[in-house]
Every structure is written in C-alpha cells, then in structure tokens.
Amino acid sequence: MLRTDTTLSLFDAEPAPEVAATSREAVLALLPAWADAGWLRRLDAALPAFLAELDAAASPELLLAAALLSQMEGRGHTCLPLQDLCGDPNALLGWPLAGAQALAELWLAMPAAPAGWQQALQGSAVLRSVDAGEADAGQPLVLAAGRLYLRRYWDHERRVAAQVLDRARRAQPIDEAAAREWLDALFDAPKPGTVDWQRLACAIALRGGFSVITGGPGTGKTYTAARLLALLFAVDPAPERLRIALAAPTGKAAARLKQSLDSALQGLAERLAPKLDLTLLAGRIGAARTLHALLGARPDSRQFRHHAGQPLDVDVLIVDEASMVHLEMMASLLDALPPQARLILLGDKDQLASVEAGAVLADLCEGAEQGGYSEQTARYAQAVASISLPEEYLAQASPPALLAQHTVMLRESRRFGGPIGQLALAVHVGDGARAQQLLRDEGPQGRAAPNPPRVGVKETWDAPAFPCEHGPLWGLETATQADVLRLALHGRPGAPASYQAYLSRLALRPASGDVDAHGAWARDVLLQFERFRLLCAVREGPWGAAGLNRAVQQALAEAGWLQVRGEWFIGRPVMVTRNDSALGVFNGDIGIVLPAAGDGGNLRAWFLDGPRLRSVAVTRLSQVESAFAMTVHKSQGSEFEHTALVLPEQAGLLLSRELVYTGITRAREAFSLLAPRPGLMTQAASLPTRRASGLLDRLRTT
Numbered sequence: 001m002l003r004t005d006t007t008l009s010l011f012d013a014e015p016a017p018e019v020a021a022t023s024r025e026a027v028l029a030l031l032p033a034w035a036d037a038g039w040l041r042r043l044d045a046a047l048p049a050f051l052a053e054l055d056a057a058a059s060p061e062l063l064l065a066a067a068l069l070s071q072m073e074g075r076g077h078t079c080l081p082l083q084d085l086c087g088d089p090n091a092l093l094g095w096p097l098a099g100a101q102a103l104a105e106l107w108l109a110m111p112a113a114p115a116g117w118q119q120a121l122q123g124s125a126v127l128r129s130v131d132a133g134e135a136d137a138g139q140p141l142v143l144a145a146g147r148l149y150l151r152r153y154w155d156h157e158r159r160v161a162a163q164v165l166d167r168a169r170r171a172q173p174i175d176e177a178a179a180r181e182w183l184d185a186l187f188d189a190p191k192p193g194t195v196d197w198q199r200l201a202c203a204i205a206l207r208g209g210f211s212v213i214t215g216g217p218g219t220g221k222t223y224t225a226a227r228l229l230a231l232l233f234a235v236d237p238a239p240e241r242l243r244i245a246l247a248a249p250t251g252k253a254a255a256r257l258k259q260s261l262d263s264a265l266q267g268l269a270e271r272l273a274p275k276l277d278l279t280l281l282a283g284r285i286g287a288a289r290t291l292h293a294l295l296g297a298r299p300d301s302r303q304f305r306h307h308a309g310q311p312l313d314v315d316v317l318i319v320d321e322a323s324m325v326h327l328e329m330m331a332s333l334l335d336a337l338p339p340q341a342r343l344i345l346l347g348d349k350d351q352l353a354s355v356e357a358g359a360v361l362a363d364l365c366e367g368a369e370q371g372g373y374s375e376q377t378a379r380y381a382q383a384v385a386s387i388s389l390p391e392e393y394l395a396q397a398s399p400p401a402l403l404a405q406h407t408v409m410l411r412e413s414r415r416f417g418g419p420i421g422q423l424a425l426a427v428h429v430g431d432g433a434r435a436q437q438l439l440r441d442e443g444p445q446g447r448a449a450p451n452p453p454r455v456g457v458k459e460t461w462d463a464p465a466f467p468c469e470h471g472p473l474w475g476l477e478t479a480t481q482a483d484v485l486r487l488a489l490h491g492r493p494g495a496p497a498s499y500q501a502y503l504s505r506l507a508l509r510p511a512s513g514d515v516d517a518h519g520a521w522a523r524d525v526l527l528q529f530e531r532f533r534l535l536c537a538v539r540e541g542p543w544g545a546a547g548l549n550r551a552v553q554q555a556l557a558e559a560g561w562l563q564v565r566g567e568w569f570i571g572r573p574v575m576v577t578r579n580d581s582a583l584g585v586f587n588g589d590i591g592i593v594l595p596a597a598g599d600g601g602n603l604r605a606w607f608l609d610g611p612r613l614r615s616v617a618v619t620r621l622s623q624v625e626s627a628f629a630m631t632v633h634k635s636q637g638s639e640f641e642h643t644a645l646v647l648p649e650q651a652g653l654l655l656s657r658e659l660v661y662t663g664i665t666r667a668r669e670a671f672s673l674l675a676p677r678p679g680l681m682t683q684a685a686s687l688p689t690r691r692a693s694g695l696l697d698r699l700r701t702t
C-alpha cells in the first residue's frame with residue numbers, strides 16, 4: 001500500500017543492546033530530542049505529552065504511536081496503519097538514517113505484530129477502540145480497523161464514505177428513451193469498436209446522485225461536463241428552476257472552469273438549436289466559486305456558514321480539480337449538499353493530492369483504469385448510450401464495487417498527445433528511462449531557434465548558451481542556480497516564454513488618468529506573467545520556492561528590471577497564502593503589484609479572475625509571498641505556456657512520481673526540467689505515493 005522505496009531497513013541499523021521494555025517517561029524524554037533533530041515536528045512531540053497528562057496510565061506504545069500518527073498526518077496521511085507500522089516502519093515513516101537508527105533502538109521494546117500494538121493501545125482513556133465496540137466519549141484518538149486516527153480524521157473519513165455511498169445509491173429516475181435521444185443529439189454517433197468515454201460519463205452521471213469523471217489533462221472533463229449539464233437541463237421536468245453551482249478548490253481553477261464551460265456551451269449552442277436553448281441553461285449556472293466561498297468560510301474558523309442544518313441552495317454541483325480537495329473539505333462539502341442534489345467531481349486522479357490530509361479523489365478512483373462495470377451498468381450503457389463495453393472493462397470481482405458504477409475515466413487527450421503528453425505518461429507509468437530519453441532526444445525537427453537575445457542581465461547569468469536542438473521538452477540535469485535564473489529571464493530555444501514577457505510590459509504603463517487604458521495594461525502584464533512559471537518540489541533551500549524567489553528578485557533588481565524598494569514594489573508577483581473572504585482573496589490567488597490608475601497611484605495587487613480584473617490595496621494584504629517561483633502543490637489548477645520544474649538536491653519522500661507528473665502537466669507548450677544532479681527525475685518516477693487512509697476500505701462496498 002505504501003511506498004517501499006527506502007533502501008534502509010530499520011533493522012539494518014547497528015544491533016542495539018537488548019531492551020526488554022521501555023517506560024512512558026523514557027518515550028516522553030526521547031520525543032523532544034527527535035523534534036530537535038527534525039524527525040518530528042514540535043507539534044508531534046507535544047501531542048503525547050498532552051495525552052500523558054490526560055491519562056496517567058497511557059502506555060509507552062500509545063505515546064509513541066501518537067507522535068508518529070501526528071507526524072504522518074502532517075505529511076498528508078489520515079491514519080497510522082498498524083499493519084504497515086509493523087511490516088516496514090521505515091517505508092511508512094521515511095525518516096533519514098539517523099532517525100531510523102534512533103527509532104530502531106526503541107523499536108526493540110515495541111510489539112512486533114499489530115495485535116500487540118492493539119493490545120497496548122486499547123484500554124486508555126484517551127483512545128476509543130471502535131474495533132472493541134467502545135462508546136464515543138470524546139476520546140482524542142480512535143482505533144478502527146487496525147488504524148490509529150486522530151479523532152477528527154476518523155470522523156471525516158466515516159462521514160465522507162457514508163455520504164458518497166448514500167448518494168451513489170440514490171438512483172435518479174430516468175426516462176431512458178429521452179436520455180438516449182439527447183445523448184444522440186449531444187455526441188456524434190458512436191464508432192463501432194470504440195468506447196466514447198465522454199458519452200458514457202454523461203449517461204452514468206445521469207443516473208446517480210454522485211459521479212466522478214476523471215482523466216489526464218485535456219481529456220475533455222470540462223467538455224463532458226458541459227454536455228452533461230445540457231443533458232440534465234434537457235431532461236429535467238422543471239429546468240427553469242434548476243440551480244447549478246460550479247466550484248473548485250482555488251480561485252484560479254474556478255475561473256478556468258467557468259471559462260472552459262462557457263466556451264464548451266457556446267460550441268454546443270449551434271448543435272442543439274432549436275431543440276434546446278442554451279442561453280436559458282447559461283442563466284441557471286451560478287458564478288464559479290472557490291469551495292471556501294461556496295460553503296461560506298468564516299474568518300478564523302473551520303466552520304462554514306453552510307452545513308447539514310443550513311444546506312446549499314443547489315440541485316447540481318460540479319467541482320473541478322477535485323484531486324486538490326482534502327478530506328476535511330470533502331466532508332464539509334458533502335455535509336452542506338442537500339441530500340437530493342447531484343455532485344459531479346472532475347479531476348485527474350494521478351495528480352498530487354492536497355497538502356492537507358487525505359487523497360480523496362485517488363481513493364474514489366481506485367480501479368478506474370480497469371472500469372469494473374457491472375453487467376447492469378453494461379446493459380444501461382448499451383440501452384441509453386449505445387455503448388457496448390468491452391469485456392476488459394467489466395468487473396472481475398463479484399459483486400462489482402458500487403463506486404465503480406459511478407466513475408468514468410476519460411482516456412483520450414486532445415491537448416496532450418505530443419511530447420509533453422508522452423513525457424507525462426512515461427512518468428505516470430514509472431518509466432524513468434523513457435522520460436529521460438524524451439528530455440534528451442525531443443528535437444524540434446527544424447523548429448530550432450537561436451538563443452533568444454539576452455537583455456540587461458548580469459554576466460553571471462550568461463554562462464554558455466542553452467543548446468539549440470531542443471523543442472518542447474528539455475532537461476538539464478547538472479543545472480546551477482544561474483541556469484535557473486537565466487531560463488526564468490530568457491527562456492530557451494524552443495521555449496521562449498519567460499518572465500521577460502511581463503517585465504518588458506511593465507515599462508509600457510499608459511499615461512496617468514486613463515482608467516481603461518490602465519486596466520488594459522494591468523491585464524496585459526498579468527497575462528504575460530502567466531505565460532511562464534518556475535515550479536519547485538520543495539519550499540526551502542536554494543532549490544526551493546522561497547530560495548528561488550529571493551534569488552530571482554535579487555537578480556532582477558541587480559539587472560535593473562525591478563526597482564525593489566522594501567516589501568512592496570512595482571512588478572512584484574504575489575501569491576495569497578491565506579483565504580480572506582472579506583477582501584475577496586483566496587489561498588493560491590496570484591496577482592502583481594502595480595500602481596492604481598491616476599497620478600502617483602498607490603500600490604495595489606492586481607488579480608485576474610477569468611476576464612474580471614480586480615485590485616486590492618497592498619496595505620490590506622498581510623498573507624502573501626512572492627510568486628516568481630512556487631511549489632508544484634500551489635500550481636495545481638494552473639497551466640503555463642512554458643513550465644520549468646526545478647528539482648532539489650535532497651527532497652526525501654517529497655520527490656514523488658505524482659509531483660513530477662503534476663509539474664509536467666502544468667506545461668501547455670513547453671516543459672523544462674532543471675536538476676542539480678542526474679537521476680533525480682528517474683528516481684522520482686519510480687516512487688509512487690499512496691497516502692495511508694481507511695477511506696478506500698470503506699468505499700469498497702458493493
């Protein structure tokens with residue numbers, strides 16, 4: 001289940017002196033030292049101390065397990081599976097050598113099998129054993145199905161699974177003849193011997209209260225969602241009252257969803273006229289919002305305005321970029337959705353999960369590649385969508401999993417067939433050698449351009465020119481920070497988009513006073529900035545987002561491109577790091593600091609939400625960071641003409657297959673990889689991550 005990449009086994013450590021048992025005091029004494037060494041966070045060491053105060057009889061096993069659980073939760077896992085803890089603790093925890101050795105010594109005094117752990121954990125006043133049938137008395141820890149949870153995450157998992165399954169079971173009444181007629185109108189006639197997965201996705205989403213449409217970049221998730229909305233609208237008995245809402249985890253992803261849906265609906269209008277008036281449908285679709293805004297986030301609170309007692313006013317909710325929706329948010333969303341409403345999740349199951357705990361979409365889509373459709377689903381697909389599902393997509397297990405009957409994976413990319421798609425595929429299947437070959441060999445076949453001119457840049461950036469023989473893909477596996485800076489400012493042959501595009505526009509500020517021209521200028525600067533981005537695997541260090549932000553900013557100041565004066569200066573790109581619903585800015589929003597229109601305009605951060613331009617006085621923005629470089633995590637939901645992925649010297653478990661895949665799929669026309677030493681990408685491609693969670697087991701219902 002979990003990655004087993006580690007080369008060190010805990011038990012390879014020097015044999016430690018025989019330790020028969022340990023005490024709670026001994027464990028509590030060790031943990032702060034482990035936090036000092038960086039193997040645990042302070043928080044992880046503080047939790048057992050707190051639990052020991054609540055329960056003076058808590059076992060040493062419980063205190064150690066609580067610290068490890070807290071650390072796991074900080075890395076995105078929702079629980080500590082005892083089986084994996086006993087099987088390969090090192091692979092589970094991913095500690096560096098010194099940490100693994102320290103743990104190995106303590107390990108000798110710990111139970112060797114899950115049953116031993118279970119016994120040592122049970123009976124404490126701070127733990128509720130669901131397996132032992134204990135009642136809920138508000139205990140902070142929960143032991144269920146051999147997994148140790150922080151109470152909160154156990155509760156979220158339970159609620160998400162119950163809600164998803166309930167909604168999937170809630171069959172919607174269907175007039176099959178009408179559905180067939182509309183699917184024929186919405187899609188071209190099925191080609192014999194092929195499966196139109198988009199058509200199937202619409203048919204499947206029509207019959208349940210819950211459905212998932214997954215697929216890689218450009219496979220037509222939004223295109224399909226537009227057709228699905230038209231279908232739902234067409235077959236609804238009272239379409240004029242249908243309330244449709246759109247949402248995504250970030251403002252940018254929400255704006256993209258709305259834009260793509262609008263253009264897909266425009267493309268459909270002619271096809272469906274005069275049978276269906278899509279302007280009426282468009283009028284029923286609300287603005288695309290962030291999930292926080294949709295649910296009604298309250299300042300400094302985890303509670304939302306909408307919940308089961310005050311549900312959302314919606315009949316159909318489409319959530320895009322669902323891979324970024326973490327467990328807690330999914331639980332809140334499902335709670336707030338009226339029971340009869342339909343939820344349609346769109347997303348790429350292979351992308352990185354959110355930084356927060358849980359990988360809900362990946363769990364929901366387990367087995368989506370194989371289909372796993374029941375005979376009943378196959379009959380329905382034939383009757384309603386005229387699709388004959390090949391044997392290989394029918395369920396091997398009997399009875400078939402319920403959720404598979406509500407999930408469709410789109411398989412043909414319309415935008416990503418070229419070299420970038422091939423590279424993403426190679427990484428996705430773990431073929432690092434092929435990925436490297438693509439980065440080395442992908443020549444432009446005549447498209448080579450000379451190195452772009454270098455303007456106003458210090459000599460240090462002018463190391464030997466980047467090679468000319470590369471097209472959309474390029475990798476430099478012995479890169480220096482100067483290479484990264486040079487690429488950021490000049491691009492490379494085959495991929496000219498760089499920060500130079502927006503920097504050169506900064507100088508074109510129109511005469512003061514002309515508000516329209518000022519707005520057009522701000523828009524242009526923002527759009528040019530969005531053409532290129534440096535993405536990092538990590539935040540800290542010279543190869544991390546924070547380090548590169550400082551380096552790029554300093555280099556641009558030295559080169560005279562930016563007049564850096566204090567924190568706020570014209571041209572500083574900023575990323576919002578905390579939702580502020582009062583200001584209307586949300587975590588992940590990217591803006592650029594520019595003056596307000598008018599004489600000596602005060603500095604404002606300007607943002608683009610799709611076509612809408614807005615600005616916020618910089619004095620009101622407290623939670624932002626520079627955005628020349630950003631982590632791959634933060635880049636989800638965005639695409640850039642040219643994306644450069646910078647890998648760090650050391651990233652431990654952070655450097656995963658999903659991270660590199662997500663970085664590559666942010667590139668629209670060109671992708672560059674910069675790494676300080678060879679082999680990092682191959683290593684990452686061989687390391688798939690699976691987050692520990694009990695959701696999958698709960699969802700494996702038939």
Ligand SMILES: Nc1ncnc2c1ncn2[C@@H]1O[C@H](COP(=O)(O)OP(=O)(O)OP(=O)(O)O)[C@@H](O)[C@H]1O
Nearest residue numbers: 198215216217218219220221222223224260414415
């Ligand atoms: N069946 C189809 N026929 C023609 N064009 C299609 C079809 N499906 C998708 N497209 C086109 O392919 C492009 C990508 O589609 P779309 O944006 O819906 O993909 P997506 O999976 O939502 O992408 P993303 O990964 O960016 O979210 C769009 O230009 C869309 O119009």
